[in-house]
Every structure is written in C-alpha cells, then in structure tokens.
Amino acid sequence: MAFFQKKPTQAEVQVDFSHLPRHIAIIMDGNGRWAKKRGLPRTAGHAAGAETFRTIATYCKEIGLDYLTVYAFSTENWKRPEEEVSAIMGLLKKYLLEAIGQMERDRVKMEFFGDLSPLTPELRQLCERTREISRHYEGCQVNICLNYGGRDELLRAARAYAQDCLEGKADANHLSSDQFSSYLFSKGVPDPDLVIRPSGELRLSNFLLWQSAYAEFYFTDVLWPDFSKEELHRAIAAYQSRNRRFGGI
Numbered sequence: 362m363a364f365f366q367k368k369p370t371q372a373e374v375q376v377d378f379s380h381l382p383r384h385i386a387i388i389m390d391g392n393g394r395w396a397k398k399r400g401l402p403r404t405a406g407h408a409a410g411a412e413t414f415r416t417i418a419t420y421c422k423e424i425g426l427d428y429l430t431v432y433a434f435s436t437e438n439w440k441r442p443e444e445e446v447s448a449i450m451g452l453l454k455k456y457l458l459e460a461i462g463q464m465e466r467d468r469v470k471m472e473f474f475g476d477l478s479p480l481t482p483e484l485r486q487l488c489e490r491t492r493e494i495s496r497h498y499e500g501c502q503v504n505i506c507l508n509y510g511g512r513d514e515l516l517r518a519a520r521a522y523a524q525d526c527l528e529g530k531a532d533a534n535h536l537s538s539d540q541f542s543s544y545l546f547s548k549g550v551p552d553p554d555l556v557i558r559p560s561g562e563l564r565l566s567n568f569l570l571w572q573s574a575y576a577e578f579y580f581t582d583v584l585w586p587d588f589s590k591e592e593l594h595r596a597i598a599a600y601q602s603r604n605r606r607f608g609g610i
C-alpha cells in the first residue's frame with residue numbers, strides 16, 4: 362500500500378476554496394533533519410520551522426480556515442538536550458511577543474492545548490495574555506499544542522470526570538462522547554477534518570488521539586521548514602478528493 366501519493370504539479374492542484382476543511386491539524390516535524398542536511402545546528406531548524414508556522418498560520422487565516430492546530434512541543438520533548446529546549450522556548454517567547462503586538466491588526470485568535478505549568482512564569486503570562494486578547498475576536502483560531510500529549514490529555518480528562526462523579530456533578534452511567542470531549546483541552550473546538558504530517562514519518566506521535574478518530578490524513582516527505590502554501594494546497598486537494606463516510610456506506 363502506498364502511503365505517499367505522487368505529487369501533482371501546482372498547475373494540477375485544484376482546490377475548492379468554498380469547501381475547505383473547517384479544521385486542519387499539523388504535526389510540525391522535520392526541523393532537526395532540515396538543519397542537519399545543511400550542516401546547521403538543530404536550533405537553526407527550529408528557527409526556520411517557526412517562520413514556516415508564521416507563514417502557514419497567516420495563510421490559513423487569509424483563505425478563511427476556521428481552525429488550525431499545530432503540534433509545537435510534546436510532553437516527551439523535554440527529553441531533548443537542554444540547549445534545544447531552551448531555544449524552542451525562546452522562539453515561542455519571541456513569537457508570542459510579536460503576536461500580541463499584531464493581534465489587533467490580524468485578529469487571529471490563539472489558544473493553547475496542554476499543561477502550561479512547567480513553563481516559566483513569563484511564558485505562562487504571555488500565553489494568558491494572548492488568550493485574553495483572543496476573547497474579543499472572531500474568525501480563525503490557532504491552537505498551539507504546548508507540553509501536550511494525547512495520552513496525557515485523556516488521563517487528565519478521565520481523572521476530572523471521575524472527580525465530578527465523586528462530587529455528584531456527573532453520572533458515570535450516562536457518559537457520552539460529547540460529554541467526555543468537554544473535559545479535553547480542545548473543549549468547544551470541532552475535531553480536525555484533516556491531519557497533516559510532514560517529514561516522511563507515518564504516525565500520530567501522541568497527537569490529538571481522541572479528536573483524530575475520523576480525520577483524513579495527509580503524509581508528505583517534505584520537511585516542515587520547507588512546507589509551503591503549495592504543499593498545503595496539495596493536502597487540501599487530497600482531502601477534497603476523498604469520500605468521508607464516518608463508518609457508514
């Protein structure tokens with residue numbers, strides 16, 4: 362079975378911008394390999410990847426996408442060298458400071474999925490500041506998964522639901538999918554229609570495990586820093602060519 366489709370040329374890509382997926386999720390992978398191929402430190406790859414994120418997020422807003430969710434830093438990424446983790450957090454701080462200055466102009470909403478408690482007080486304050494500003498806007502919402510893991514999210518939701526049952530706020534005999542979803546970091550956000558993974562890897566890597574149950578997937582060997590608007594077009598065109606049955610016929 363072929364996981365990677367032959368890439369159509371840009372002239373062959375036909376995207377119906379009047380019927381876009383409502384929610385696209387992206388695993389931003391390949392920064393380190395991109396840097397290694399160029400003889401650069403991994404931190405240079407993360408800097409290039411941050412610029413790609415800025416470009417793609419801005420473009421998603423321009424074409425009218427409702428939601429974009431990106432995997433920025435997983436619960437497992439703390440295992441990386443301290444220098445690399447510090448560089449990623451520095452890039453996040455830089456991006457948030459710039460975003461806060463531009464949110465009035467761009468009117469892009471921002472939310473964070475994950476446990477922010479291990480972050481520095483300064484970063485937590487910046488995250489809360491962007492959340493507060495976002496409450497005043499309508500339109501495209503960018504969700505940044507930060508210190509996020511799908512299994513961790515499910516465990517947290519299960520514990521919170523169990524606690525509500527103990528306190529008489531919930532009934533364990535009447536748990537529905539919608540009710541359980543309200544305990545997730547993504548509560549109130551529709552599940553992704555399309556999940557994109559660059560870099561040639563063929564796995565979810567603990568990303569949106571519950572939410573991706575019926576998502577369409579698009580894999581590409583393009584490394585994240587090289588991911589372009591044209592590659593996004595290919596992903597959307599592939600999505601639009603499929604028949605989503607959600608378990609039906």
